Each structure stands twice: as C-alpha cells, then as structure tokens.
Amino acid sequence: MDLTLRVWRQKDRNSPGRLVEYDAKDIDPDMSFLEMLDVVNERLISREEHPIAFDHDCREGICGACSATINGIPHGPERATTVCQLHMRHFKDGDVLTIEPFRARAFPVIRDLMVDRSAFDRIVESGGYVSVRTGSAPEANTLPIPKDVAERAMDAASCIGCGACVAACKNASAMLFVAAKASQLNGLPQGKPEKDRRVLDMVASMDEAGFGNCTNQYECSAVCPKSISEDFIAQLNREYLVASIKQRFARK
Amino acid sequence: MAVSGVILLLFVIGHLVGNLQIFAHPDVINKYAHFLQNLGPGLWAVRLILLGAVVAHIWAAVELTLENRRALPERYEADDTIQASYASRTMRISGFIVLAFILFHLAHFTVQIVDTEYRDLYTKTVDGMVVHDVHTMMVKGFQNLWISGFYIIAVGLLSVHLRHGIASMFQSIGWRNAKIAVPLDKASIGLSILYFAGNAAIPLAILAGIVS
Numbered sequence: 001m002d003l004t005l006r007v008w009r010q011k012d013r014n015s016p017g018r019l020v021e022y023d024a025k026d027i028d029p030d031m032s033f034l035e036m037l038d039v040v041n042e043r044l045i046s047r048e049e050h051p052i053a054f055d056h057d058c059r060e061g062i063c064g065a066c067s068a069t070i071n072g073i074p075h076g077p078e079r080a081t082t083v084c085q086l087h088m089r090h091f092k093d094g095d096v097l098t099i100e101p102f103r104a105r106a107f108p109v110i111r112d113l114m115v116d117r118s119a120f121d122r123i124v125e126s127g128g129y130v131s132v133r134t135g136s137a138p139e140a141n142t143l144p145i146p147k148d149v150a151e152r153a154m155d156a157a158s159c160i161g162c163g164a165c166v167a168a169c170k171n172a173s174a175m176l177f178v179a180a181k182a183s184q185l186n187g188l189p190q191g192k193p194e195k196d197r198r199v200l201d202m203v204a205s206m207d208e209a210g211f212g213n214c215t216n217q218y219e220c221s222a223v224c225p226k227s228i229s230e231d232f233i234a235q236l237n238r239e240y241l242v243a244s245i246k247q248r249f250a251r252k
Numbered sequence: 253m254a255v256s257g258v259i260l261l262l263f264v265i266g267h268l269v270g271n272l273q274i275f276a277h278p279d280v281i282n283k284y285a286h287f288l289q290n291l292g293p294g295l296w297a298v299r300l301i302l303l304g305a306v307v308a309h310i311w312a313a314v315e316l317t318l319e320n321r322r323a324l325p326e327r328y329e330a331d332d333t334i335q336a337s338y339a340s341r342t343m344r345i346s347g348f349i350v351l352a353f354i355l356f357h358l359a360h361f362t363v364q365i366v367d368t369e370y371r372d373l374y375t376k377t378v379d380g381m382v383v384h385d386v387h388t389m390m391v392k393g394f395q396n397l398w399i400s401g402f403y404i405i406a407v408g409l410l411s412v413h414l415r416h417g418i419a420s421m422f423q424s425i426g427w428r429n430a431k432i433a434v435p436l437d438k439a440s441i442g443l444s445i446l447y448f449a450g451n452a453a454i455p456l457a458i459l460a461g462i463v464s
C-alpha cells in the first residue's frame with residue numbers, strides 16, 4: 001500500500017518544529033506502524049537525511065515507550081492498542097496520515113515524535129510507594145484480600161504510563177494516569193497507611209508539573225491502550241476530597 | 253465548580269417550577285411573587301447565596317480555563333475528538349451567554365429598568381389583596397419577540413450547559429462509576445430537555461395568546 005505521511009519534525013527542545021510530507025510507498029499491510037516508520041527511516045538514511053526520531057522499546061504493547069498521535073488520536077485509530085501494536089492493515093491505500101508527538105506543556109518535545117515524560121516519574125516518586133516491614137519476608141497469605149479488590153487494583157496497575165491519556169485530553173490533564181497509579185495501591189491493605197498523603201502528594205506533583213485539570217470528557221480512557229476506566233478518576237476525586245478535609249482538621 | 257453548580261442547578265429548577273404557575277389563574281403567581289417579595293431578610297439571604305454561587309462558579313470557570321490553556325500551548329494540527337460531547341466542549345460559550353442573559357433578565361424583571369412601567373403594575377386578587385401584577389409583567393415582557401427570542405436561546409444554551417454539567421458533577425465529587433454512567437448520562441439529557449421544554453413553554457404560550 002502507498003501512503004502519504006505528514007510527520008512532525010523538530011530538531012531539539014528549543015527549535016521550532018513543522019510538519020514535513022513524506023511518501024511511504026510499498027508498505028506491507030502486515031507491518032506494525034513502527035515497522036512502517038522503520039522502513040521510511042531506512043529510505044531517509046539511504047538518502048542521507050535524518051531519520052524520524054520516535055520512542056519505542058518492547059514493541060509488544062507492554063512497556064509504554066511508544067507514543068505518537070495519528071490524525072489527532074494518540075496511538076492511532078484502533079481502540080486499546082499501542083502504536084507499536086497497530087497494524088497497517090487498519091489503514092487504506094492512499095491514506096494521508098498526520099503524525100505528531102504527544103502534546104502537553106508537561107511533555108516537552110525532545111526531537112520529532114519523542115517527548116520527555118519524566119513528569120510522570122516525578123508523580124510516581126511523590127506517592128507511588130508503600131511502607132514495608134524490614135526483616136524476613138512475611139507469610140504470603142497472611143493478608144486476605146477479596147478477589148474484587150485485587151482485580152480492581154490489577155485493573156489500575158495495568159497502566160503502562162505511556163501518556164496517551166494526557167495527549168488525548170483537551171486540557172492535557174494527567175488525571176487518568178494519577179488515578180491509576182494511586183488506585184493500584186489505595187484499595188489494597190498494603191497501600192492504606194499512606195493513602196491520604198499519597199493522594200494529596202500525587203495531585204500536588206501533577207499540578208506542579210503543569211498538567212491541566214480534568215473536565216470529565218473521558219477522551220483519556222477512550223485512547224488508553226489498557227482501557228483504564230475513568231471510574232478511577234472518580235475514585236481519586238472522592239479520596240482527594242476526603243483527604244483534604246481530614247488534613248484541614250488534623251491535629252498538628 | 254460542582255458545589256456552585258449544584259446550588260445554581262437547584263435554583264433554576266425551583267425557579268422554573270415557580271414560573272410555571274403562569275399557566276394557572278393570575279392570582280396564583282401574583283400571590284407567590286408577593287410571598288417571595290415579602291420574605292425580608294430571607295430574600296436577601298437567598299440572593300446572597302446565589303450571588304456567591306455565581307461568583308464562585310465564574311471564578312472557578314475562569315481559573316479552569318486559564319490553567320487548561322496553559323497546560324496545552326500547542327494543539328494538534330490534525331485535532332480530533334472521540335467521545336467528548338458537544339455540550340462538554342462548549343461549556344465556556346454556553347455559560348458566557350447564559351451569564352449575559354442573567355444580567356439582562358435581572359435588569360428586566362427584578363430591577364425593572366428595561367421598562368420602568370412594570371413598577372406601577374398593581375392588581376387586586378379575588379380575595380382582595382393588592383399585589384404587584386407579576387402575571388401582567390410576564391405577559392407584557394414576553395409579547396416582545398426579541399425578548400422572547402433571547403430568552404428561548406438562553407434557556408436552550410443553559411440546557412446544553414446542564415446536559416454536561418449534571419453528569420459531570422457526579423464525577424467531580426466521585427459518585428459516578430461504570431454502572432451508573434449510562435443512566436446518569438440519560439438522566440442528564442432527559443432533565444435538560446425537560447428543563448428546556450418547561451422554560452420555552454412560557455414565552456411560546458404568551459406569544460401564541462394562550463396565556464394573557
């Protein structure tokens with residue numbers, strides 16, 4: 001199949017970027033989107049042009065490294081799919097694809113399609129931990145956890161931190177990410193001791209990083225490659241409300 | 253946002269129910285208005301709460317908008333939307349026009365500076381009370397096609413605002429989940445349509461001469 005790509009090219013953080021048009025001819029429909037970019041890059045290199053820089057690692061949809069917005073949708077048109085797992089058969093011969101980096105002030109472009117998502121690491125640092133007893137490992141089944149509670153925590157924990165939620169949000173809000181990272185711990189007994197502090201600190205570090213505010217449009221869960229539900233955002237809102245009231249009346 | 257929004261929502265619903273008394277005998281709405289005007293400090297308490305809610309709501313809306321603009325300085329060249337409703341993407345403009353309407357509405361029927369003759373409209377009820385003739389004021393007001401038109405557009409936009417706002421409040425305070433998401437959304441649409449129909453019925457009935 002033959003495609004036309006309009007790709008965001010940007011030399012570095014401080015240079016202005018622009019969309020550049022490339023022909024992508026003879027693309028195998030069984031290729032993944034990133035393999036298609038590899039082919040385009042091979043051709044660019046053979047013409048002594050700079051290849052298109054993009055993030056990738058596992059290429060099997062589990063690491064969260066890959067990131068690109070295709071025709072305005074992070075990770076492209078397929079639901080619950082990372083761009084590394086998106087196959088060219090979902091496009092038509094002759095399609096024009098506009099490929100842009102994830103957009104948010106908190107995700108500055110490093111080069112072309114690569115963005116700096118270290119703001120996510122700072123959010124996790126601020127609250128994504130639990131207290132553990134030192135000494136010998138505890139007996140594995142001493143803490144009974146109901147199945148539905150465990151399942152919910154696992155659903156939240158399936159977040160791969162790719163940042164598509166931010167990229168899809170009309171306000172560049174990181175609420176779905178923060179909600180997932182907080183909920184994977186908050187529901188479990190191991191996460192209880194730091195629960196209130198976790199919620200307050202993670203939200204504070206999200207705000208500090210320059211993410212926007214959620215306006216409940218749920219574009220985030222629509223693009224999430226792991227289909228993380230906006231229910232976790234409701235849970236975060238509720239826990240934040242409770243934690244901030246408790247903090248106000250806490251004895252100093 | 254959610255707290256001020258729910259105060260305003262409860263008010264506009266109560267206000268609509270009160271206004272629908274226009275379809276009864278003129279004495280009904282006139283006595284109701286007389287009762288409200290004579291609440292004394294109670295009237296001012298309600299007015300202050302509403303003013304506070306409006307100020308808080310607009311303050312939050314402005315702050316939300318500014319912060320969100322700052323968070324996304326560069327938009328996509330090929331922008332797209334998957335499921336964000338039209339109403340949710342137009343909250344600012346619907347809210348802004350509703351605000352303009354509220355100011356006009358207060359000048360028109362509360363302060364009565366649009367037509368100062370409204371101040372001298374008095375009538376005697378069947379049981380002999382002399383009250384401000386709110387019924388005639390409403391009929392006169394809405395016989396003006398421009399005023400009725402603006403009113404219908406504004407309540408239409410307010411209904412669009414509420415179509416997102418009602419469901420959104422539940423998410424903001426953490427009372428929404430996948431189980432109630434669909435019914436909540438439907439209730440939000442249903443209530444907004446009902447709200448619009450009730451409000452639009454008043455000027456339409458007056459223009460059609462059903463209420464006079």
Ligand code: HEM
Nearest residue numbers: 215253254257260261313343347348351417418420421424
């Ligand atoms: C009687 C009038 C109004 C009512 C009943 C009302 C109600 C609501 C409700 C229930 C919400 C949802 C709160 C939430 O998301 O938790 C909301 C949001 C909002 N309102 Fe209003 N509102 C009114 C007037 C206004 C006005 C005059 C403005 C603008 C100046 C405005 C601007 C907004 C904005 C920007 C939002 C946030 C939208 C978002 O979350 O995406 N509203 N309103």
Ligand code: FES
Nearest residue numbers: 057059064066084
């Ligand atoms: S490269 Fe690992 S998820 Fe796409």
